[in-house]
Amino acid sequence: MKKKIRFYQSINTKIVFVIVLLLVFALQLIGANFITQIERQLVANFQEDRQVQMNFLESTLLPYIEMEASDEETEMDSAQEINSLLADFSGNGITQLEVVNEDLIIIGTSDGTQQNVVGQLSSDQDLRQAQVTESSIPRQVVDPVTGDRRWKIVEPVFSSNQDNQFIGAILMESNIETVYSQISQITRIFLQSSFVAIILSLFLANMVSRALTKPIKEMQKQTRQIAEGNYSGTLKVYGEDELGQLAGSINDLSDDVAEAQESTEAERRRLDSVLTHMTDGVIATDRRGKIIILNEMAQSMLDISSEEALKKNLLTVLNIEEELSLRKILENQEDILLNGTQNGAPTILRASFSLIQRESGFISGIVCVLHDVTEQERIDEERKQFVSNVSHELRTPLTSMRSYIEALADGAWEDPELAPRFLEVTQNETDRMIRMIQDLLHLSRIDSGKSVLELEIVDITEMLDHVLNRFEMLIHSAEYEGKNYQIKKVLENESIFVEVDPDRIIQVLDNIMNNAIKYSPDGGTITGRMVKREQTVIISITDEGMGIPKADLGKIFSRFYRVDRARSRAMGGSGLGLAISKEVVEQHGGNIWAESTEGKGTTFYLSLPYVPYEEEEWE
Structure with a gap:
């Protein structure tokens, strides 16, 4: 009976699933690496651009910061110039610019709405850290109001006249969220492309899978037909690859199995015919003595039907389980005589045993041949009885004749009264033996068919x-x-x-x-x-x-x-x-x-x- 294959158990589904899974896995690896690299590169470029701007801004503001740091009066208002430069420099993604002096007093800001903070002490911790460490502090921060990510650079400013004299610092914040927006857009494009690729791969994988599984399904169908005894089908060979060679091998196997099956069937019919028309009963068992084959003559001899005998123990069917065991039969294999019944008449059966052995010597069963020896036993018994009777019948007159002849030899022949009587008895016994021998010869001619x-x-x-x-x-x-x-x-x-x-x-x-x-x-x-x-x-x-x-x-x-x-x-x-x-x-x-x-x-x-x-x- 063919078992229905569920959708998820189909090899076609498995091949498609494996191909798509490999594709998704590859896309995941490629996408993760690609997006990570893009993100790293874009962020690095953004940071480098801002650092370049910071360096340019620092070089531009340095003179004014030095002027602000010195107490000398000049015709130029350094604070106004600083604010003007910061206002001009803002934009292009820069959200905030601040300049502080060496005391962290704000001396300039790019935000025109926040001019009131000028002259006040800055509370920014990064400025304080830059003052202390006298080193640049770049880091990413989050705008508490909008939640956008900002790239913040705090750059200390040193005097150009005196070595390493901290004279102030510049704070720059720029909107890095645009970079991440680009990365998100690139990620969406990649995911959309991956989805399209997966859909196409599903289609292509299904085509490839069908191209692979179609010959396999045909092979499965052909092998099922072979198992059911139909050897007429022939598989189509689609190519010279492994599947094509396998299809050719199955076609050759089908022909070989058909020939072997035909030969086996012919042998089976011949064996059935031989078993059916045998005058001897044949019983075959498995290695445990259970009957597996019983021909019609054996059924008749044992007065048992095939349905009753099959799967029963041989010793039970032969009614010898008390006298013999399978071990004794296997060891001795001697003939035994059984009492049977055929057509209601008692019979005598001779059972001969032989072993069914493989080449390795493993005993896989027993064959018992039953031969009806009722007539032979009867003839043998009659022969014994006949010999006994003939011996007895001939012994009696011979003994009598010997007695009378011995009496005559001892002198009775001289007695005129006894001699004639003794001779008459001897003659009668001789005539009796002659009649018996003539009767036996007559019966012998009749038995041999020579009596016409x-x-x-x-x-x-x-x-x-x-x-x-x-x-x-x-x-x-x-x-x-x-x-x-x-x-x-x-x-x-x-x-x-x-x-x-x-x-x-x-x-x-x-x-x-x-x-x-x-x-x-x-x-x-x-x-x-x-x-x-x-x-x-x-x-x-x-x-x-x-x-x-x-x-x-x-x-x-x-x-x-x-x-x-x-x-x-x-x-x-x-x-x-x-x-x-x-x-x-x-x-x-x-x-x-x-x-x-x-x-x-x-x-x-x-x-x-x-x-x-x-x-x-x-x-």
Whole structure:
């Protein structure tokens, strides 16, 4: 926001004020010195003129004063001559002339109205002082009546016949006020001239100031535009002086800043794009651990909005403030695992820390990268569980085979009753391991994408009927002698053609039917149903066995998972059948799931995509 500059704060006003102040100061010095010198010179000239007049007057009056001082009688009246000369000499600024004898008796005066003082003793103190000191007394006095200044000279008169004999004195007063009037007039003229000079200097200073401040104001405007992000303006260069060079430098700076800003903005957009599309969460903090950057993936991983996280402490947002401190993170920079939530599902996050350091080594912040390792941890856990399960599943038959083979090696092969039974057990365990390895190889091909379906358009109704008929014959065979199983069929009354791999689907149906028979009680009924929907065919197989606990229902399609491990292993299962079935069905674009009520039985559902065919298409 631009701050308004007051009039007295403007640099233009300051320059004008400084120039005028310097001018006034110079005029004051010049005027004071000039008027003082003029005053001194005029007063000195005035005093010299009066002294010259006094000397002339003294030389003129000396003979008459000597005549007056002597008692000799002459034809000439010395007193009358003195008064006559004084009257003739008065004027031209001389206001008063008096002559006294050696006894300070007034013997002559220039004032015709004051002739009565002639013959009287003078009361003037300067005359008395001149008589005593026998020296000239010049000084300035003030007229008590008019208040004007007078220049007063008292000049002692000495006899020309006898050395240094005081015979009288002459008093002269002249009007020096005219000199001071001239000085006052000169002072007024000087002040008027100074005032005119100040007015002109104000005008000229304003012009000079504007000439200086105009480029500065343009520079100020341009720099403000640069600060606001507008780099299109160009300053006019008025000359090759310092201001012109500064304007050129600002133009160059504007171009450089524009390029740097464009580069920075491009980098920022690139960084924002990278941060936005990163599959990892990124958090940046300041040196105190306060969050300043949080990308969208980090917000999603931590289930927190940017507004909530910004300015909060990193340890608080990661919920690790009780286990770790910023100092430990700065010292160790080790990865840690965190529990997070993404889209309402629990996740496992790996947090990696790195420091933001300047070239000087000063740590200005921390970068935390969050990577979702939920799937990796799950896979790692499954791998560990898989290795454990495979080891366990293979150890059991191998241990059993080893026991029987050791017994045969110890001589049981010679026993006609034990040897065949031991060999049969060994063969069964071998077949069990071969089936398990074949199932593992099958799952491995499916996981690696190497399992290719050989699709055919088959009548799914006929296929299910064939599988159920085959198991119906199986339950009446010698293997299930003494068992009273029943198989119930609820099928569609029409042919339904589905594009599937017949061998794979039959394998799935066989796995489900085998489980149903294994876990059905004696006398139980196994029901096979088929329902045609608009775009799917749903096959369900229901048994009346022990059922599956609700907590285990979502895990039965996991590899090697058994609800009742002891019973399943006793029945010869490997724990891979349902896992293979799930993979095969999903390869066909279908779905498989189970519903169960513990103690009442279980129903497995198999859904396959179905596209109806019109009869015309077959014709």
